Amino acid sequence: MQLFLEKNNTKLLKKFLPLLLFLVISFLNAQNATIKGVVKNTYKKPIEGATVSYLNNGVTTNNKGEFVLIIPANKEVSVLINHISYKTLEKKFNLPSNKTFRYYPILEIKIEEIDEVLVKDRKKNAEGIFTVKPEDITKIPSANNGVENILMTLAGVNNNNELSTQYNVRGGNFDENLVYVNGIEVYRPFLVRSGQQEGLSFINSDLIQNIQFSAGGFQAKYGDKMSSVLDITYKTPKKFEADFNASLLGASASIGGTLLNNKLSALLGIRYRDNSLFVNSKNVETNYNPSFIDVQNFLSYQVNSKFKIDFLGNIAINNYNYIPSTRRTKFGTLSNPLELIVYYEGQEKDKFKTLFGALKGNYQVYKNLTISLTTSAYSSIEEEYYDILASYNLGVVNNDFSSNNFGEVEFSENIGSQLNHARNDLDALVYNSEIKTTYKKNKLQLDFGIKFQQEDIKDRIKEWEVIDSLGFNVRPPHHNTNNQPYEPFTGEITPYQHINSQNHIKIDRLVWFAQLGNISNWKNHRIWYNFGIRSHNWNVNGSDIETANQIIYSLRGQFAIQPNWKKDMLFRISGGMYNQPPFYKELRDAEGIIHPKVDAQKSLQLVLGNDLSFKLWNRPFKLVSEIYFKSLTNVNTYTVDNVRIRYSATNNAKAYATGIDIRLNGEFVPGTESWVSIGLLKTEENSNNLGYISRPTDQRFKFGMLFQDYVPNIPNIKMYLNLVYNTGVPGGSPSYANAYNYQNRLNDYKRADIGISYVFIDAKNQYNTGWLKSFKELSVGFEIFNMFDVQNSITNTWVRDAYSKQFYGIPNYMTQRVLNLKFNVKF
Structure with missing residues (x-):
C-alpha cells in the first residue's frame, strides 16, 4: 500500500512541477x-x-x-x-x-589630475603663460598654418596681413617679439617687405611638443625685448612616428624615431609652400612663381643618465619670382567712382637663404643642479632685385545705371608712369655661446646664465623711384622748388625717392641674468613668485662709423596667489624693466645710414591678471583677464609698409601703451576646446615734444574667436572656425609722409576662415585589423579662406594728378575668397 502511494505521489509531482515552476517565475517577474x-x-x-x-x-x-x-x-x-x-x-x-x-x-571621458601635473599647470598660469595643444595647430584654418595663426586669435595679438606670420603684441612691432626653439633664439629675414615674399615661418608645426606664450610681464630669464615671448620645444620621439600633410598650398612631411639602442632620438621635417593660390586671387594679374622650401632636423643623444647632447639644424631657401601684368582697382564713392588701371613691365626676383645650427649639452651635476652649454650660428643671405615700370590710367567710372557703359571708364583724369628699381643685398651672420645653470631645492629654483653674441652684417641698399605724370617728371617732395607742370623742368631727372648706401658693421654683446623663484603657502593660500636681474652690454663698430659701447640693467618680478576659496581663482602681478638694445635694423635710418649711438628703447611695464576656473553646463571653463600699462622712453620711431619696418634711428620720442585683454575658453561644445578673445588697446607716441599721436600699431579693438564643433550624429565630421575682427590702424601713407600730417586709418580688418574635415582615424577611432591598422590619424577636408570675401587692405598705392596736384591713395587689397583642399595622415 505504501509503495502504491509513493508511486502515485511521484506521478503527481512530475505532473504539476512545471505548473508550480511557472507560478513561481510569474510571481518573481511580477x-x-x-x-x-x-x-x-x-x-x-x-x-x-x-x-x-x-x-x-x-x-x-x-x-x-x-x-x-x-x-x-x-x-x-x-x-x-x-x-x-x-x-x-x-x-x-x-x-x-x-x-x-x-x-x-x-x-564623459575621465581626465585624471595628477598632483604633479596640476602643480605644473598652475605654475604656468601663475607666470602668465598661455599653452597651446600642438595637435590643434594644423587643424585651425588659416592662410598660414602654424603657431602664429593660433596666437593671432588671442586678445592683444594682432596682424592685418594673412600672408604674414609676423604679429604685433600690445602695441609693439614685429621686432619686439622673442622667439625661442629649444631655448635658442631664432630670427626672421631682414629684407622681406611684403607678406607674399615671406614664405615659411621658422617654426615647423609638425615637430612641436610644447608651446608657451607670454604677451607681457615675462620673466628675467628671457631676453631683452619689449613685447612678448614665444617658447617652443621640439619633440624627442621614443618610437617610430611619421606624418604627411598636403594641400593646394604645399606639403609637409616629418619622420622620427630612435637609433643606437634608443640612445639617439632623431626628428626630421621637410616643408614646401606655394602662395600662388592667394596671390592669384588678388586684383593684380601676375606670372607668379614662388618656391619656399625648409628642412629641419633635431637630434638628441643621451650619453648617459646625466649627460645629453642636442642638435638643431635648419636650411630654408625662398625664391620669389614675380612678374606683374595688369591691375584694375575700383575705389572712391557711389557719387564719384574711380578706377585705377595699370599695365606693368619688368619683374622682381628675390632670394632668401638662411642656415641655422645649434649644439647644446645638458649635464646634471647632481640631483639639484643642472648645467647647459649652447652654441649656435645663424646665417642669412638675401637678395632683392626688381625693375618694374607701371603705366597707369586713373579714370572716372560711369555710374549711370541706365547707361550701356555702366561700370566702365568714361574719361581719364590722369595718365602717368612710375619706374621702381632696386639692387639690395644683405649678408648677416649671428653666432653666440651661452652657459645656463639651474639649481632646485624643494620648491626653490635659482637660474643663472651668461651669453656672448656677435653679429656681423654686410648690407647694400640701392633703390630709387621715378614718377612721370602727363609728360613731366615729378620732382621729389624735398625739392626746394616744384612748380610742375606750370614751370618746365630742364635739369636732370631726379628720383622721387632714392637710397644708396653700403654698410658693414659688427655688434658684440655680453648678456647675463640671475633669477630666483619659489612656490610656498601662506595661511592656506598657494603662492608663486620670482624676481631677477638682467645686464646687457653691447659694442657697435665697423668701417667708416664711430665705435659706440653701452650697457643697461633690467629688474623684473612676478607674484601670484591662489586663495583658499570655494571659487577657483588666481591673482597675479608682474612687470619691471623691459629694455631693447638696437639690432642692426634699429641702427639704420630710412636713408640707409648707420647711427651706432642709438640707445636701447626702455619701458616700465605693469601687468595685473586674474584667472577664474568654473563649471558651465557641467563643463570646464576659464576666464582670463589682464590689465597692462607700458611707459616707454628713448623710443626709436618707425614706419610700417606691409611687413617692412623702417626706423628713424633716433631716440627722440616717448610713448605709452595701455589696455585690457579678456579671454574665455572652455568646452562650448562637449569634448572640444574653443575660446573667445576681446582686447582694448591705446598706444601713442610723442616725438620731439610735438604732442601725442597714434603709433602705427594702435589697434584700438580686437575680437578673435576659435571655435571647434562636430556633427552630433556623425562625430567624425569636424568643423573649425577662425574669426578675427580688428579696427583699422594708422597707415597707408607714403613712406616719406610726416606722421603728424597723416593720421588717417586703414579700414577695419575682418576675416573668417572655416575648415571642415572628415576624420577616418584618430586616437578614439582605431582599426585593429586590415591595412588601416598602421595609421594613427587619417583625415581629408577643405578650407574656405576669407569666407565672406571681405576686401581688406594694408597699404595704398599713391597716384599723383599733375593737373590738380592731388594725390590719390588706392587701396592694395589683400586676398579674396579662396578654396583649399587638404589631406593629413600620421603613422
Missing part, C-alpha cells in the same frame, strides 16, 4: 522591472565593457554598447554606469512591475 538601452560617449560612439549595476547585481555592455538589467519593481534603485576610461554616472529608478524602460546614458 516583482521586477527591466532597463534596456545603449551606453555611448559624448561622441555618440557605443562603449563596450561598461558596467551597469545596482548593489551587487550588474551586467556588462556588449560590443554595441547594449545592456539589459533586471531591477526590483516598485522600489527606488540607484543604478551605476561606470567604465575605467569614463566618469561614473548614477541614475535613480522607481519602476512598476513588468515595466521595460528604455535608457541611453552618455558617459
Whole structure:
C-alpha cells in the first residue's frame, strides 16, 4: 500500500512541477522591472565593457554598447554606469512591475589630475603663460598654418596681413617679439617687405611638443625685448612616428624615431609652400612663381643618465619670382567712382637663404643642479632685385545705371608712369655661446646664465623711384622748388625717392641674468613668485662709423596667489624693466645710414591678471583677464609698409601703451576646446615734444574667436572656425609722409576662415585589423579662406594728378575668397 502511494505521489509531482515552476517565475517577474538601452560617449560612439549595476547585481555592455538589467519593481534603485576610461554616472529608478524602460546614458571621458601635473599647470598660469595643444595647430584654418595663426586669435595679438606670420603684441612691432626653439633664439629675414615674399615661418608645426606664450610681464630669464615671448620645444620621439600633410598650398612631411639602442632620438621635417593660390586671387594679374622650401632636423643623444647632447639644424631657401601684368582697382564713392588701371613691365626676383645650427649639452651635476652649454650660428643671405615700370590710367567710372557703359571708364583724369628699381643685398651672420645653470631645492629654483653674441652684417641698399605724370617728371617732395607742370623742368631727372648706401658693421654683446623663484603657502593660500636681474652690454663698430659701447640693467618680478576659496581663482602681478638694445635694423635710418649711438628703447611695464576656473553646463571653463600699462622712453620711431619696418634711428620720442585683454575658453561644445578673445588697446607716441599721436600699431579693438564643433550624429565630421575682427590702424601713407600730417586709418580688418574635415582615424577611432591598422590619424577636408570675401587692405598705392596736384591713395587689397583642399595622415 505504501509503495502504491509513493508511486502515485511521484506521478503527481512530475505532473504539476512545471505548473508550480511557472507560478513561481510569474510571481518573481511580477516583482521586477527591466532597463534596456545603449551606453555611448559624448561622441555618440557605443562603449563596450561598461558596467551597469545596482548593489551587487550588474551586467556588462556588449560590443554595441547594449545592456539589459533586471531591477526590483516598485522600489527606488540607484543604478551605476561606470567604465575605467569614463566618469561614473548614477541614475535613480522607481519602476512598476513588468515595466521595460528604455535608457541611453552618455558617459564623459575621465581626465585624471595628477598632483604633479596640476602643480605644473598652475605654475604656468601663475607666470602668465598661455599653452597651446600642438595637435590643434594644423587643424585651425588659416592662410598660414602654424603657431602664429593660433596666437593671432588671442586678445592683444594682432596682424592685418594673412600672408604674414609676423604679429604685433600690445602695441609693439614685429621686432619686439622673442622667439625661442629649444631655448635658442631664432630670427626672421631682414629684407622681406611684403607678406607674399615671406614664405615659411621658422617654426615647423609638425615637430612641436610644447608651446608657451607670454604677451607681457615675462620673466628675467628671457631676453631683452619689449613685447612678448614665444617658447617652443621640439619633440624627442621614443618610437617610430611619421606624418604627411598636403594641400593646394604645399606639403609637409616629418619622420622620427630612435637609433643606437634608443640612445639617439632623431626628428626630421621637410616643408614646401606655394602662395600662388592667394596671390592669384588678388586684383593684380601676375606670372607668379614662388618656391619656399625648409628642412629641419633635431637630434638628441643621451650619453648617459646625466649627460645629453642636442642638435638643431635648419636650411630654408625662398625664391620669389614675380612678374606683374595688369591691375584694375575700383575705389572712391557711389557719387564719384574711380578706377585705377595699370599695365606693368619688368619683374622682381628675390632670394632668401638662411642656415641655422645649434649644439647644446645638458649635464646634471647632481640631483639639484643642472648645467647647459649652447652654441649656435645663424646665417642669412638675401637678395632683392626688381625693375618694374607701371603705366597707369586713373579714370572716372560711369555710374549711370541706365547707361550701356555702366561700370566702365568714361574719361581719364590722369595718365602717368612710375619706374621702381632696386639692387639690395644683405649678408648677416649671428653666432653666440651661452652657459645656463639651474639649481632646485624643494620648491626653490635659482637660474643663472651668461651669453656672448656677435653679429656681423654686410648690407647694400640701392633703390630709387621715378614718377612721370602727363609728360613731366615729378620732382621729389624735398625739392626746394616744384612748380610742375606750370614751370618746365630742364635739369636732370631726379628720383622721387632714392637710397644708396653700403654698410658693414659688427655688434658684440655680453648678456647675463640671475633669477630666483619659489612656490610656498601662506595661511592656506598657494603662492608663486620670482624676481631677477638682467645686464646687457653691447659694442657697435665697423668701417667708416664711430665705435659706440653701452650697457643697461633690467629688474623684473612676478607674484601670484591662489586663495583658499570655494571659487577657483588666481591673482597675479608682474612687470619691471623691459629694455631693447638696437639690432642692426634699429641702427639704420630710412636713408640707409648707420647711427651706432642709438640707445636701447626702455619701458616700465605693469601687468595685473586674474584667472577664474568654473563649471558651465557641467563643463570646464576659464576666464582670463589682464590689465597692462607700458611707459616707454628713448623710443626709436618707425614706419610700417606691409611687413617692412623702417626706423628713424633716433631716440627722440616717448610713448605709452595701455589696455585690457579678456579671454574665455572652455568646452562650448562637449569634448572640444574653443575660446573667445576681446582686447582694448591705446598706444601713442610723442616725438620731439610735438604732442601725442597714434603709433602705427594702435589697434584700438580686437575680437578673435576659435571655435571647434562636430556633427552630433556623425562625430567624425569636424568643423573649425577662425574669426578675427580688428579696427583699422594708422597707415597707408607714403613712406616719406610726416606722421603728424597723416593720421588717417586703414579700414577695419575682418576675416573668417572655416575648415571642415572628415576624420577616418584618430586616437578614439582605431582599426585593429586590415591595412588601416598602421595609421594613427587619417583625415581629408577643405578650407574656405576669407569666407565672406571681405576686401581688406594694408597699404595704398599713391597716384599723383599733375593737373590738380592731388594725390590719390588706392587701396592694395589683400586676398579674396579662396578654396583649399587638404589631406593629413600620421603613422
